[in-house]
Amino acid sequence: MTTGAPPSPYAARPRRSRLRRYLPLGLAGWLVLEIWLLTLVAGAAGGLSVLLLLIAGAVAGSLIIKRAGRRAFQNLNEALRRGGSPARGGANGLTMLGGLLLMIPGLVSDAVGLLLLLPPVQRAVSRRTENALERRLRKAAPGSLGDAFQQARTHRPDGRVVQGEVVREDRPGPGEQRPPLTR
Template sequence: MTPPPRVRPQRAPQRRRSRARTIVPLAIAAWAVLEIWLLIVVAGATSGLTVFLLIIGGMVLGASAVKRAGRSAWRNLTAQVQAAQAQAGQRPEDTTPPAAGTGRNGLAMLGGLLLIIPGFISDAVGLLLLLPPTRKLIGKALDRLTSRALAARPAAPADPGSVGDLFQQARDANEQFRIHRPDGKVIQGEVVDRD
């Protein structure tokens, strides 16, 4: 008797790695090396204590900027919720809408976070994001980029469903997985009632 022919398992074709997954880690590594080199150069030109004090000052300034941006975002959110409730008739008192030009809290918070990160390049970018004129210019550029990206994107379905629908779909998918699992507790079959 001859043994059955050996069947080799088929391998799934390898997916190519995207450019972003290749470029982003390299860019982060280059940025970190550049930051360290710049810290060494500044420490050599001045002193290590000066660099240390600059880093600590940047962290303190960044923390206060993040705190301020967070408070401003919270005030805007509560004002918008109160205005929406007043429009819906749930709360009759007069509310004031948020002031114009306060929608750049995310950029201010990002600037504060960049100041917290040790390094002079991140501090320079963080300071640019904290200054109102440059924050406004960067915000407008980001708005244009996102509007172009959304215009080029195909339309999404009108109603994706509620969060409860998503949880129900996840439960259904989990049950289907359990049914088709060989060691699952659910046994497929037919129920026969003999009466």
């Protein structure tokens, strides 16, 4: 027999991460800022000019995404034709993200999208993102998703050796039969 009150179902609930806690608030603030800026520009320059600006941003963004996607596909085909592994697509990915931000209606997203199209900004963002990912993977606990991702990166183009495990099965020689799979 146990004594005392039953455990509360809320006691074992894990805490929400900062990202999950503040992302909805940040998105709502960004949306309010975009609408406020669009109304401010529409009041100063006219509604037609804002509409043309949004259409031009959507067209330019789609052309940028199309060009970056085509370049990434050509790089992949070229690398596979040479027999090597495909190069990282960091610049193409950031170019696509910049095009996507241009396609989203709004002035702040257009400004950030245009910034992501500049090569120095792409290099800086790519470097910071790679460093943050490396830190997270080093800090990953065994058995976590980060640990699985770390173990999956066995082939590195820079020649570094990543520890792993080789499982070799005994294979029958020529003329020998395999044992049956059923037991």
